[in-house]
């Protein structure tokens with residue numbers, strides 16, 4: 001059994017206790033109301049947990065620590081785990097490419113709860129295909145002016161900033177994009193609507209329009225043309241966080257199913273005594289154990305080397321999210337009719353698990369990343 005370094009065991013115990021006491025009891029209510037849990041966000045700030053994700057990207061255990069935070073919060077509520085996860089997604093380009101001034105202003109704002117961070121890559125016609133990005137920025141005096149639409153962007157709240165990726169010239173996508181830090185209260189920054197989603201209710205995801213938004217040149221991350229590399233490097237760092245979220249959801253679904261299978265009886269015995277059910281639980285158990293190793297490995301590798309290992313990041317994200325979906329589906333099955341009821345949490349795990357196979361690159365895209373590396377580099381297994 002993989003064992004965490006002692007300092008992380010203490011951290012895990014602290015987050016777990018916090019999540020079970022302050023998040024789990026309201027998880028169903030958050031899902032029902034689909035309201036952003038402001039009070040829990042402030043508690044996460046108060047406990048110093050937002051500082052865990054909004055710090056300069058140093059320290060070999062830093063990424064494993066954030067994975068544990070996200071896994072334990074997701075075990076209690078996947079929607080609430082979006083608070084550290086998506087703020088980290090918005091902070092990561094700043095951590096990796098921001099100037100000292102950008103880092104100190106933006107990261108400390110997220111850590112102390114006075115700023116919301118978001119990551120604006122996806123557009124209505126460009127999700128998996130980043131090269132199809134149409135949002136454009138042009139220089140105008142000391143500023144840049146950004147025009148275009150972004151879709152499916154989490155956490156676009158005020159006061160806050162969105163790292164917006166826009167086309168700034170050049171035919172080769174790898175040099176054609178630039179990353180801008182755009183305050184969400186900028187003139188011309190227009191939120192169109194929030195998507196009515198299947199799961200993660202309580203973590204709103206927005207479509208917005210940039211109507212000639214002016215950003216000073218000092219709002220560029222890195223330099224003009226670095227945007228594609230910043231976007232990809234960010235995802236290498238944050239896919240292992242999605243993997244941790246998926247692991248938390250899978251564990252929650254497994255534990256609920258196991259409890260039910262031990263107590264519910266049919267044909268004179270506990271459900272788990274029926275081999276067909278027992279084997280489902282054995283498969284869940286095996287997948288979760290394997291996922292945990294991949295998740296921890298990918299996060300440890302990030303701490304050892306900037307960018308980590310993209311194959312390890314994609315492998316962990318893909319395997320853990322496929323695990324979450326399979327385990328949650330089987331958990332619904334083990335609950336029978338109750339699994340289909342809003343009165344039991346497994347249907348929420350089922351709805352929440354699905355998105356982990358879609359965002360930060362669908363699992364088809366993760367398999368493409370892995371396959372391309374296998375085709376061009378020495379395979380390391």
Ligand SMILES: Cc1cc2nc3c(=O)[nH]c(=O)nc-3n(C[C@H](O)[C@H](O)[C@H](O)COP(=O)(O)OP(=O)(O)OC[C@H]3O[C@@H](n4cnc5c(N)ncnc54)[C@H](O)[C@@H]3O)c2cc1C
Nearest residue numbers: 119120121122126127128152153154205359360361362364
């Ligand atoms: C709840 C939620 C939150 C999100 N939050 C954010 C956010 O904060 N910021 C952000 O920038 N984005 C966000 N996204 C967007 C997300 O990253 C995209 O939805 C995802 O990358 C897929 O893009 P798409 O929806 O355009 O699907 P498409 O790219 O249209 O893909 C549709 C289907 O085709 C498959 N496909 C596409 N191309 C290929 C190919 N070459 N080979 C094989 N299969 C392929 C895909 O795997 C998928 O199954 C979020 C999405 C959701 C659902």
